[in-house]
Amino acid sequence: MTPLPKTRLRTRHFFAPNYNLHETLTSGQAFRWKQHNNNWIGIIQDHWVRLSARPEAIIAATTHPEPDWNLLKHYLQTEVDITEVTDQFPQDQYLRTAISKCCGLRLLRQNPWECLASFILSSTKQILHISKIIEAMAAYYKIAVTVPDGYPEIFQFPTPEAISQTSENQLRRLKMGYRAPYLKASAKAVAEGTIDPDAINHLPYTSAKESLIQLPGVGPKIADCVLLFAYGKQEAFPIDIWVDRALRELYFPRQQMTQSALESFVSKHFAPYNGYAQQYLFHYMRTKHTPP
DNA sequence: CACCAGGCAGCCG
């Protein structure tokens, strides 16, 4: 009996100044990264990846026999000069405070289907619980990925085909609640090609958003999350409960603002880096009561 | 027990 071949790790340094890996991976845009011995373990493009933060750099390790490091660089967006982005933020004290507390917060460029499905599961859920539902789901389908010795098991994000063929009851057993039929129907639409995640990439922001909103369980907020976190559309500015509160309390105290009035303010005030500004505001609101 | 969480769809006026 021949012994199984040892999984060999390929590693690579990425030059990444002003990159706060911890805050970026825990900022509620991606839900599957796990801390392990001061490293981060996750899956990018169907392959196990370990990330380690270093001063001015990120070290990546993968099991892929012939890794395409550009895919990793693309996912992490290491080549974005974040100071060039934050320098163009409007001069208001909340964003300045957010930047000073966390200057290396980044936007990732995730897989569209995983991002879409994850945010369909996100509605009126806390980030920690979204992660738990997603892990329960991945553990249910058990789609294998090569994991090196000594590391915890991890499974791939389930395909739209697999989810669309699962009963709503089974999905509810994974604690999705009322989101189960939405996820199943959206998975079916993607699996059958009614909507093509790759085609959306080529659409401008507004028509891409209209296209995503056709999916059941996807409204303006979830569409904006996918447009920003998977497609990198900078115009997207997801307004969730936290950001809505930030806008009303910080920018329009004691004023009655309609949703559309807020939206038109946002598109003017935070341009051109709406999405990054939104992520910094979101981070500020979630951490302003906790010491650094 | 009440109240809230990275919302959306259906319904009502």
Add this chain to the structure above:
DNA sequence: CGGCTGCATGGT
């Protein structure tokens, strides 16, 4: 169009 409500589940 704008406003209201039900929807599952887990945490405080």
